[in-house]
Amino acid sequence: MSDSAHAAEAHTETAHAVHRHPAPTGFIAKYVFSVDHKVIGKQYWFLALFASFMGMALSLWFRWHLAYPEQGLLTPEGYLAILTMHGTIMVFMVLTTAPQGGFGNYALPIQIGAEDMAFPRLNMLSFWLTLLSLIILLAAFFVGYDAKNWVPGPGSGWTGYAPLSVVEKAQAGKSGAWPQTMWVLSIAVFCLASLIASINFIVTTLDLRCKGMTLMRMPLTVWAWFVTAIISLLAFGVLLAGGLLLLLDRHLGTSFFVPGNLFIDNRVVTEHTGGSPLLWQHLFWFFGHPEVYIAILPGMGLASHLLANFARKPIFGYAAMVYAIFAIALLGFFVWGHHMFQSGMHPMTAVVFSVLTMIIGVPSAIKTFNWLGTLWNSKIRFDSPMLYALGFVSLFVTGGLGGIFLGQNAADVYFHDTYFVVGHFHMIMGVAAIFGIFAGSVYWFPKMFGRMMNERMSQIHFFATFIGVYLIFVPMHFVGLDGHPRRYAGFEFAFLKTPEMIAWHKVMTHGAIMTAVAQLVLLVNIFYSLFNGPKAPANPWEATSLEWGIPSPPPHDNFAGVIPVVNHGPYEYSVPGAPRDFIMQTDAPDILRHSSSQTAHIPVPTNTSASEKFPTLPPESSSDAGGSSGAAGGGSAPSDSGSTHA
Amino acid sequence: MPDAAQTLDAPAIPLTYARKGGEGGGRGFGGGGDGDGDAGDERRRRNHRAAMTAIWFTLAPVSMFFMAFASAYVVRESLGGDWQPLVLPPLMWVNTAILLGSSAALELARRRLDDAQGLQRWLFAATLLGVGFLAGQTVAWMGLAARGVYLASNPSHSFFYVITVAHALHLLIGVVALGYVTWLGARGRVSPARRTAVDVTAVYWHFMDGLWIFLFLLLSVWR
Numbered sequence: 001m002s003d004s005a006h007a008a009e010a011h012t013e014t015a016h017a018v019h020r021h022p023a024p025t026g027f028i029a030k031y032v033f034s035v036d037h038k039v040i041g042k043q044y045w046f047l048a049l050f051a052s053f054m055g056m057a058l059s060l061w062f063r064w065h066l067a068y069p070e071q072g073l074l075t076p077e078g079y080l081a082i083l084t085m086h087g088t089i090m091v092f093m094v095l096t097t098a099p100q101g102g103f104g105n106y107a108l109p110i111q112i113g114a115e116d117m118a119f120p121r122l123n124m125l126s127f128w129l130t131l132l133s134l135i136i137l138l139a140a141f142f143v144g145y146d147a148k149n150w151v152p153g154p155g156s157g158w159t160g161y162a163p164l165s166v167v168e169k170a171q172a173g174k175s176g177a178w179p180q181t182m183w184v185l186s187i188a189v190f191c192l193a194s195l196i197a198s199i200n201f202i203v204t205t206l207d208l209r210c211k212g213m214t215l216m217r218m219p220l221t222v223w224a225w226f227v228t229a230i231i232s233l234l235a236f237g238v239l240l241a242g243g244l245l246l247l248l249d250r251h252l253g254t255s256f257f258v259p260g261n262l263f264i265d266n267r268v269v270t271e272h273t274g275g276s277p278l279l280w281q282h283l284f285w286f287f288g289h290p291e292v293y294i295a296i297l298p299g300m301g302l303a304s305h306l307l308a309n310f311a312r313k314p315i316f317g318y319a320a321m322v323y324a325i326f327a328i329a330l331l332g333f334f335v336w337g338h339h340m341f342q343s344g345m346h347p348m349t350a351v352v353f354s355v356l357t358m359i360i361g362v363p364s365a366i367k368t369f370n371w372l373g374t375l376w377n378s379k380i381r382f383d384s385p386m387l388y389a390l391g392f393v394s395l396f397v398t399g400g401l402g403g404i405f406l407g408q409n410a411a412d413v414y415f416h417d418t419y420f421v422v423g424h425f426h427m428i429m430g431v432a433a434i435f436g437i438f439a440g441s442v443y444w445f446p447k448m449f450g451r452m453m454n455e456r457m458s459q460i461h462f463f464a465t466f467i468g469v470y471l472i473f474v475p476m477h478f479v480g481l482d483g484h485p486r487r488y489a490g491f492e493f494a495f496l497k498t499p500e501m502i503a504w505h506k507v508m509t510h511g512a513i514m515t516a517v518a519q520l521v522l523l524v525n526i527f528y529s530l531f532n533g534p535k536a537p538a539n540p541w542e543a544t545s546l547e548w549g550i551p552s553p554p555p556h557d558n559f560a561g562v563i564p565v566v567n568h569g570p571y572e573y574s575v576p577g578a579p580r581d582f583i584m585q586t587d588a589p590d591i592l593r594h595s596s597s598q599t600a601h602i603p604v605p606t607n608t609s610a611s612e613k614f615p616t617l618p619p620e621s622s623s624d625a626g627g628s629s630g631a632a633g634g635g636s637a638p639s640d641s642g643s644t645h646a
Numbered sequence: 647m648p649d650a651a652q653t654l655d656a657p658a659i660p661l662t663y664a665r666k667g668g669e670g671g672g673r674g675f676g677g678g679g680d681g682d683g684d685a686g687d688e689r690r691r692r693n694h695r696a697a698m699t700a701i702w703f704t705l706a707p708v709s710m711f712f713m714a715f716a717s718a719y720v721v722r723e724s725l726g727g728d729w730q731p732l733v734l735p736p737l738m739w740v741n742t743a744i745l746l747g748s749s750a751a752l753e754l755a756r757r758r759l760d761d762a763q764g765l766q767r768w769l770f771a772a773t774l775l776g777v778g779f780l781a782g783q784t785v786a787w788m789g790l791a792a793r794g795v796y797l798a799s800n801p802s803h804s805f806f807y808v809i810t811v812a813h814a815l816h817l818l819i820g821v822v823a824l825g826y827v828t829w830l831g832a833r834g835r836v837s838p839a840r841r842t843a844v845d846v847t848a849v850y851w852h853f854m855d856g857l858w859i860f861l862f863l864l865l866s867v868w869r
């Protein structure tokens with residue numbers, strides 16, 4: 001029923017698809033039930049912002065318990081509940097919503113020269129379903145409320161492994177059936193929202209590109225969002241199917257995932273017979289591994305975009321970058337078994353999964369080397385978006401190194417279900433993707449809200465966070481090598497109580513606290529700049545893509561009734577003979593020829609006088625940009641291209 | 647929020663813009679191509695294309711959703727032990743024929759977009775046959791329940807109900823869409839130029855038809 005909910009809707013929607021809708025008036029239509037992709041993008045962004053602080057608070061809670069277990073801050077079942085909520089909120093509500101729903105919604109239509117998404121009302125529907133899903137998830141904290149022994153949430157981890165997620169008694173405490181059921185329902189609604197959103201992204205990218213925006217002129221951000229949408233389209237349907245079977249097992253007595261003769265809570269479970277917990281694991285990880293790429297691909301696209309932008313160089317190997325994205329997406333569907341090496345699978349099967357996993361390293365390495373190639377010999381502008389983009393690359397490489405060990409099925413016997421895995425995936429999926437979100441936030445903030453963020457605060461936030469996350473997640477690898485199992489609240493074993501282990505746990509916890517404090521700087525920066533930041537010019541970063549050719553913030557229909565024509569590729573930086581060190585995608589096709597012979601006639605919009613042929617920025621705005629980005633040392637944008645502006 | 651008037655002066659660089667309406671190339675796979683004059687026609691064509699792209703891509707998650715059930719079914723069956731093969735009620739053959747008939751009727755309707763009478767008649771027939779299939783399925787489920795075949799009575803029964811009910815719910819959406827198209831047709835709002843709704847519904851409906859044949863074969867052959 002699910003996936004095709006929009007099938008019926010698609011044709012009722014067509015009357016509105018593609019063409020302009022008038023600007024709404026009134027607060028509710030404008031900011032709440034909006035069909036404008038820019039507002040919806042911001043809504044997703046704020047949702048993720050809220051969720052990320054929520055998830056962070058939860059992590060501090062159990063991190064404190066891990067450093068000071070003797071204080072008894074959490075019961076074992078409470079620990080699992082907080083852990084589960086943390087993981088689910090972070091993976092679904094932050095890493096899946098902000099990069100795709102947030103930035104994708106905001107920037108993709110503008111970057112391809114469209115006035116909106118293909119189906120604005122379906123777009124609104126996907127946001128509201130996502131919000132509903134978040135509300136259902138948060139309700140899981142409370143629905144099991146019991147004054148005496150309250151367990152705040154389900155306890156099966158973000159992976160929802162059966163039978164823990166099915167058999168009520170398998171989860172200790174008195175919270176009853178509801179928290180875990182809410183968890184499944186939330187995931188199911190989230191699947192629907194993502195599927196609808198993905199269709200919208202795909203149709204928009206394929207059918208709404210403006211004249212001249214050929215596929216190979218699309219910014220790499222657009223490629224990344226497009227491919228992410230394809231992955232979501234194929235992955236979320238499977239999770240939805242699995243989730244529905246889980247619900248039936250929980251409430252209608254079927255036995256898809258629960259074997260017979262389980263002995264739980266001093267009793268033989270008789271309601272279920274003959275099911276297979278591994279079936280759930282296969283369905284989950286068939287979604288789960290692609291999901292990690294759903295989280296990271298938009299960040300990869302953005303990193304590519306920003307590296308070229310701030311290194312003032314064309315991206316190294318544009319086509320290779322595009323093919324690498326596709327290769328990663330494709331291979332990502334054939335490696336899920338590496339999460340199940342220890343499930344008793346046939347060793348031959350494990351080897352196949354292992355080899356496929358290693359092969360994914362190839363396109364990942366292509367991307368990494370192309371990033372380095374872009375930076376090679378360049379004059380980098382260290383504006384804050386660039387700092388975060390570099391942080392992304394660093395974290396991606398560090399996290400990927402852990403993956404190479406984990407991907408060996410023999411070595412994984414040792415690493416599986418230890419903190420080594422936790423360190424790996426936090427490095428690469430957690431914080432790398434989060435740094436992608438940071439980068440996108442500071443990069444597009446001027447466009448989204450019309451004001452610059454405070455550069456100094458961004459720098460402080462960047463360095464504190466960067467050091468903080470390394471402090472948290474590198475030691476996790478070592479603690480894991482020493483055998484600390486993941487998802488354990490207790491320290492029963494003697495080898496977990498050595499002075500070194502205790503010290504490392506304290507380091508990680510205090511690193512986490514430091515990182516959390518740094519996020520307050522970000523929060524202050526956001527809300528301060530939202531109201532008091534200097535007014536943003538149209539193109540503060542001297543970038544090439546279409547969103548920087550329109551005012552900040554853009555008008556309701558993005559291009560004020562005219563349709564842009566694209567004449568250039570997305571990364572024409574420092575082209576020899578060009579009038580300034582970047583050529584916008586919408587610049588005249590003959591911009592190079594005309595700039596070398598100063599006399600030529602250049603077609604300009606009627607309201608631009610001839611004397612302003614190539615100013616980099618409108619005069620009053622360039623001083624704004626100088627004020628805010630000048631603090632970045634070498635990053636003062638206007639002075640780098642000094643000769644070109646009048 | 648900025649007002650539209652401020653837009654044009656912001657990018658003080660020689661952007662190239664096409665005039666609204668007359669433009670039309672460059673959209674769609676690979677860009678390129680020149681537009682022609684009529685803005686209304688052009689918009690209708692674009693909407694049609696967007697809707698068709700959307701419905702074709704919608705089939706992907708629907709397929710994945712059912713493939714997940716199908717592969718789980720095959721895996722669970724191979725675990726053996728408590729699995730009791732389920733003999734499908736013969737009525738399902740009749741239902742299958744009804745569903746095929748519905749698809750055929752819809753195709754006949756699509757060949758008569760310029761003949762209001764015939765169009766209406768065949769659209770109505772397609773909808774009616776769609777409802778007939780759902781009714782037939784319901785009768786089949788009730789018959790099985792009377793024989794003691796419940797959702798949780800055996801894993802094979804569980805899968806049977808999950809797969810057939812999930813398909814029926816997807817089909818219900820199709821029936822609603824068909825009903826809507828029939829209503830459009832009755833009000834004279836379907837024609838060779840205004841065929842998006844009927845085309846979108848047809849893609850979905852035929853797919854549901856093909857999907858049913860796959861699922862029916864799976865359930866009856868792989869027992």
Ligand code: HEM
Nearest residue numbers: 292296338339361400403404406407416417421425428429
């Ligand atoms: C070269 C690339 C990579 C390799 C070889 C690799 C390998 C692995 C392996 C083998 C595991 C399972 C370990 C175990 O449970 O014993 C794992 C876990 C994980 N990986 Fe990766 N990985 C790579 C890249 C990534 C990327 C790019 C992401 C996310 C953006 C990611 C996210 C995760 C997550 C979330 C888990 C843990 C899931 C869980 O059990 O909760 N990995 N990785």
Ligand SMILES: [Cu+2]
Nearest residue numbers: 289336338339
């Ligand atoms: Cu994986």
